[in-house]
Amino acid sequence: MNIQLDRKPALLLVDDQPTNLHALAAILKADYDLSFATSGEAALQLAENELPDLVLLDVILPGISGIEVLRVLRANQKTANIPVILVTAASSEQNEINGLDLGADDYLTKPVQAQILLARVRNILLKKRAEMQSRLALHVFEHSGEALLICGRDHRLLQVNPAFTRLTGYSQDEVRGKAPTFLAIQGERDEDLLEMWQQLQQSNMWRNEIWNRRKDGSAFPALLSISKMQDARGEVDFYIASLVDISEQKATEEEIRRIAHHDALTGLPNRLHLNIHLTQVLPLARRHNHSVALMFIDLDRFKVINDTLGHDIGDELLVEVAKRLRACVRESDLVARLGGDEFVVVLPEVHGKAAIQVITDKILHCLSSVYHLDEHQVHSSPSIGISLYPQDGQDAETVLKNADCAMYHAKALGRNNAQYFDAVDLQAR
Known part of the structure; x- marks a missing residue:
C-alpha cells in the first residue's frame, strides 16, 4: 500500500458477479481508481502486482474463497498491510469472526449502501494514511543523522533517538524524565535557557547556537532547534528538538578567521x-x-x-x-x-x-x-x-x-x- 496525496487512491474490487462489480464501481469511480478481479487467484495476482490502497473482497468466490485470499494477502510481506473490507451476501457471524481474526479491516453485508460504503472506505484509508505517516515519522526519528529529542509539556525528556546517543553518550533510559538542561555547561546560560522557554510560549520555533557537555565531560558547540506540537486548542503536547554538532563548522570558521587575521x-x-x-x-x-x-x-x-x-x-x-x-x-x-x-x-x-x-x-x-x-x-x-x-x-x-x-x-x-x-x-x- 502506498497512499500518496497527489493521486486518487487505488481500489481493487473482487467479486465473481459482474453486476456486483458494476454496482460497486458506480459508487466508487468518482473518487477512486478502480481495478477488478472475478476470482481469488486473479485478486492475489493483481494485489501483488499493483499494490492497491484497499481491497473490497467478496467472501464467496469460486475456487479460493475470500477468507483464503485474505489469509494469503496477510502472509505475503508485500501485501500484508493492504486494508481489506470483506463483503458478502450472507450474514454469517462466523465468516465475520474469521475475517476479522485474519486481519480484515471491516465487514459489509450486501446489498451495500452507497453512503456507508463511501464512509467505510474513506475512514479506513484515512486511518491507514495516518498509520503510514506515523511509521514514516518513526523511521525518520530512528534513522535521522541529527540528534532528536522529544519533551513533554513539563519540559521533561520523553524520547531521544540513536543519533542523540551517538552524539552525547547518553542512552534513552539515562535521560528519560530529565530536563534537557542537564546537558548544559554548568552555570553558563541559565538566563538564556529561561529566555528560550519564554520565547517558545510566544512562537512556534526557537533556534540558537549553544554549548553542551557529553557524558564523558567533553564540551561541543551545537545548533539547537526547538518547535512545539500543539493540540486543536493550541495547548502544547510536545516539544521536538534537534541538536546538530557544529564543531567542524566552528573549526572551519575559526580557521578562516585565523587566516584573515x-x-x-x-x-x-x-x-x-x-x-x-x-x-x-x-x-x-x-x-x-x-x-x-x-x-x-x-x-x-x-x-x-x-x-x-x-x-x-x-x-x-x-x-x-x-x-x-x-x-x-x-x-x-x-x-x-x-x-x-x-x-x-x-x-x-x-x-x-x-x-x-x-x-x-x-x-x-x-x-x-x-x-x-x-x-x-x-x-x-x-x-x-x-x-x-x-x-x-x-x-x-x-x-x-x-x-x-x-x-x-x-x-x-x-x-x-x-x-x-x-x-x-x-x-x-
Whole structure:
C-alpha cells in the first residue's frame, strides 16, 4: 500500500458477479481508481502486482474463497498491510469472526449502501494514511543523522533517538524524565535557557547556537532547534528538538578567521588584526588612565639580504625575527607583521618609559644577534620607532603613523636604535 496525496487512491474490487462489480464501481469511480478481479487467484495476482490502497473482497468466490485470499494477502510481506473490507451476501457471524481474526479491516453485508460504503472506505484509508505517516515519522526519528529529542509539556525528556546517543553518550533510559538542561555547561546560560522557554510560549520555533557537555565531560558547540506540537486548542503536547554538532563548522570558521587575521609566512597577527586590537586596547587605556606604547620595527639591511641571498633566506629571516620578537615581549603584548620587513609591537599597559626601555633593549639585543639561516650567517638589526597613546595621538591611525615617523628618525641616526616620537617632534620644532 502506498497512499500518496497527489493521486486518487487505488481500489481493487473482487467479486465473481459482474453486476456486483458494476454496482460497486458506480459508487466508487468518482473518487477512486478502480481495478477488478472475478476470482481469488486473479485478486492475489493483481494485489501483488499493483499494490492497491484497499481491497473490497467478496467472501464467496469460486475456487479460493475470500477468507483464503485474505489469509494469503496477510502472509505475503508485500501485501500484508493492504486494508481489506470483506463483503458478502450472507450474514454469517462466523465468516465475520474469521475475517476479522485474519486481519480484515471491516465487514459489509450486501446489498451495500452507497453512503456507508463511501464512509467505510474513506475512514479506513484515512486511518491507514495516518498509520503510514506515523511509521514514516518513526523511521525518520530512528534513522535521522541529527540528534532528536522529544519533551513533554513539563519540559521533561520523553524520547531521544540513536543519533542523540551517538552524539552525547547518553542512552534513552539515562535521560528519560530529565530536563534537557542537564546537558548544559554548568552555570553558563541559565538566563538564556529561561529566555528560550519564554520565547517558545510566544512562537512556534526557537533556534540558537549553544554549548553542551557529553557524558564523558567533553564540551561541543551545537545548533539547537526547538518547535512545539500543539493540540486543536493550541495547548502544547510536545516539544521536538534537534541538536546538530557544529564543531567542524566552528573549526572551519575559526580557521578562516585565523587566516584573515594572521600573516601566512610568520603566523603573526596582520594589519587587520592589529587595527582591531588597537580599537580595543586604546579605549581601555583611556578608561583606566594609563598609556599604550606602540613600537614600529623595520629590519636594517633586509633588502640587501633579500637581493643577495634570495627570497627564501629573506623569508627564513622574517620567520626567525617573528620568533625572537615573541620571545621578547609579555603574554599580554601583541606582535604583528604589517608586511615586508615591518613589524609592530603593542604594549597595552605601560607606566613610564623605564618599563618600555626594558623591552626595547631586549628587542635590540635579540634582533641584532647573528642569524644562522641555511648555512649562512646573516647580520641584521632593528630600527625602532616608539609612540605613546594618548600622548602622541588620540586614535590608532595617528599613533601608528607617529611610530612609523619615529622609526625613520632611528634609521637616520644610524640604525640599530630606538627613538620616541616626542623626541622627533621636539627636534622638528
